[in-house]
Amino acid sequence: MHPALEFHSIAQSFTTQNSTIQVLESIDLTIQEGEFVCLLGPSGCGKSTLLNAAAGFVSPTQGQVSFRGKQIFDPSPERGMVFQEYALFPWMSVEDNVAFGLEARGESKDIIKPRVADLLAKLRLSEFAKRWPRDLSGGMRQRVAIARVLALDPPCLLMDEPFGALDALTRRSLQDELLQLWSELGKTVVFVTHSIEEAILLADRIVVMTHRPGKVKKDCQVDLARPRNPADAAFNALKQELGQLVMAEQHAFENAERLSFTAD
Amino acid sequence: MPWLKKIARGLAAPLLLITIWQVVCQAGWVSPQALPSPYAVGLKWIEYLLPSQPYDPAIQTGWMWLLSGELLRDAGGSLWRVILGFMLGFVLALPLGLVMGANARLRDFANPLIQVLRPIPPIAYIPLAILWFGLGNPPAIFLIALGAFFPVLMNTIAGVSQVDSIYLRAARNLGASHTRIFIKVILPAAMPFILSGVRIGIGTAFLVVIVAEMIAVNNGLGYRILEAREYFWTDKIIAGMFSIGLIGLAIDLAMDKLNRHLLRWHRGM
Numbered sequence: 001m002h003p004a005l006e007f008h009s010i011a012q013s014f015t016t017q018n019s020t021i022q023v024l025e026s027i028d029l030t031i032q033e034g035e036f037v038c039l040l041g042p043s044g045c046g047k048s049t050l051l052n053a054a055a056g057f058v059s060p061t062q063g064q065v066s067f068r069g070k071q072i073f074d075p076s077p078e079r080g081m082v083f084q085e086y087a088l089f090p091w092m093s094v095e096d097n098v099a100f101g102l103e104a105r106g107e108s109k110d111i112i113k114p115r116v117a118d119l120l121a122k123l124r125l126s127e128f129a130k131r132w133p134r135d136l137s138g139g140m141r142q143r144v145a146i147a148r149v150l151a152l153d154p155p156c157l158l159m160d161e162p163f164g165a166l167d168a169l170t171r172r173s174l175q176d177e178l179l180q181l182w183s184e185l186g187k188t189v190v191f192v193t194h195s196i197e198e199a200i201l202l203a204d205r206i207v208v209m210t211h212r213p214g215k216v217k218k219d220c221q222v223d224l225a226r227p228r229n230p231a232d233a234a235f236n237a238l239k240q241e242l243g244q245l246v247m248a249e250q251h252a253f254e255n256a257e258r259l260s261f262t263a264d
Numbered sequence: 265m266p267w268l269k270k271i272a273r274g275l276a277a278p279l280l281l282i283t284i285w286q287v288v289c290q291a292g293w294v295s296p297q298a299l300p301s302p303y304a305v306g307l308k309w310i311e312y313l314l315p316s317q318p319y320d321p322a323i324q325t326g327w328m329w330l331l332s333g334e335l336l337r338d339a340g341g342s343l344w345r346v347i348l349g350f351m352l353g354f355v356l357a358l359p360l361g362l363v364m365g366a367n368a369r370l371r372d373f374a375n376p377l378i379q380v381l382r383p384i385p386p387i388a389y390i391p392l393a394i395l396w397f398g399l400g401n402p403p404a405i406f407l408i409a410l411g412a413f414f415p416v417l418m419n420t421i422a423g424v425s426q427v428d429s430i431y432l433r434a435a436r437n438l439g440a441s442h443t444r445i446f447i448k449v450i451l452p453a454a455m456p457f458i459l460s461g462v463r464i465g466i467g468t469a470f471l472v473v474i475v476a477e478m479i480a481v482n483n484g485l486g487y488r489i490l491e492a493r494e495y496f497w498t499d500k501i502i503a504g505m506f507s508i509g510l511i512g513l514a515i516d517l518a519m520d521k522l523n524r525h526l527l528r529w530h531r532g533m
Contacts, residue, residue, distance in 0.1 A: 055433075076437075081434070081437045083430060089435075089449065091530075132529045
């Protein structure tokens with residue numbers, strides 16, 4: 001096994017006007033090549049911050065993140081990011097969005113055109129190539145965003161609650177599509193979610209994080225054969241177990257919220 | 265037909281106003297010197313529009329003759345000044361606004377100066393403009409450019425500085441260079457703001473051109489209105505004002521078309 005992403009004793013704090021918030025504390029985590037890892041935890045546990053550090057959008061206050069042995073300082077297309085808010089460029093058509101990274105890399109039209117057409121076909125978007133993002137449903141927009149990062153064939157995908165804003169049915173079908181793509185393309189995936197079921201459905205390995213300051217509470221392999229069935233007894237047992245862990249953190253989160261509310 | 269109904273509804277108020285106006289004039293309640301009837305104004309407007317000389321194929325083509333009326337030459341003169349002055353103001357304001365919007369330190373540096381200069385109406389520069397540029401087109405163009413400059417500048421700064429950072433993160437993640445991000449992401453994201461600045465800027469330019477023509481030049485709609493006042497041609501004053509209204513409307517419609525085209529990706533357009 002080769003390590004892809006490595007987090008070395010990461011700490012992250014943000015300073016506001018009158019206080020310093022410790023978001024992450026002593027995180028050590030190694031994610032292997034080709035592994036599908038879910039970061040699971042309640043809101044405010046710093047899982048998105050950890051992902052942003054891996055993307056190179058923020059640099060941690062302490063420690064370092066490296067990808068394939070090299071320390072991360074900047075965003076790079078080798079770690080393609082998929083956002084919950086899609087972040088499609090609304091002034092570009094679907095195909096121009098997908099072509100954006102290839103154009104930035106300086107590819108010629110002869111390379112870009114077939115590559116974009118291929119990806120749109122793969123994600124069942126061909127007939128929407130000329131449409132504006134605003135014309136698409138949430139699920140389709142997220143498929144465009146996935147096609148946009150896949151265009152550059154990144155070895156690693158970072159996904160920040162990508163299906164969080166979608167309805168349950170769309171979510172299910174996108175989860176299946178993502179697994180399909182993952183097994184086909186063999187990419188490393190780091191997937192942030194607060195849904196326990198989603199994590200068990202998708203991941204090889206689940207990292208449960210604590211409420212602020214975010215630490216690794218539990219790091220476990222999911223040894224269930226794919227395709228996984230949420231009605232399965234083993235699935236449910238794991239769901240129960242992780243549920244208790246996550247709910248404990250959720251209560252810590254709610255208590256902290258209540259405290260800060262009364263303090264105001 | 266719904267659009268016919270809509271047009272009828274839109275025409276009702278102007279027609280009502282004209283009717284009342286005509287009745288007031290015909291009843292002799294006001295002197296025609298102070299307020300000529302709409303009918304008289306309409307006649308004057310047509311006279312102002314049509315060529316004053318008879319058609320002479322020896323010296324001009326048919327089109328040249330048709331367009332040789334005083335109104336068309338005045339309107340053309342005013343429009344030409346607006347376009348030239350606006351372009352000048354726009355070409356200076358846009359790059360400055362883009363740079364200032366993207367650079368917070370430069371913004372802190374230049375903002376106090378801009379905030380003091382901005383509220384000074386372009387009209388207040390007239391004496392200086394004449395001192396600096398003399399009479400004729402240069403001071404007029406200067407004033408119009410000034411009128412267009414600030415709205416475009418302020419809106420461009422606002423547009424650029426409030427580009428949603430998620431677009432910038434996505435673009436950086438996809439490997440775009442600073443230049444590419446600026447041209448492909450920041451500029452289009454700021455476009456709704458820039459275009460509304462352009463719209464305000466053209467409005468101001470049009471306002472300023474009329475005043476500038478009253479002072480510095482001897483043609484154009486503003487000049488013609490003032491000239492008509494000298495001779496107590498009230499009908500011509502109103503005909504000139506009406507022409508200004510028509511051109512303003514035409515510019516606004518053209519801007520609306522441009523907006524719809526450039527912002528066709530935008531929600532609610």
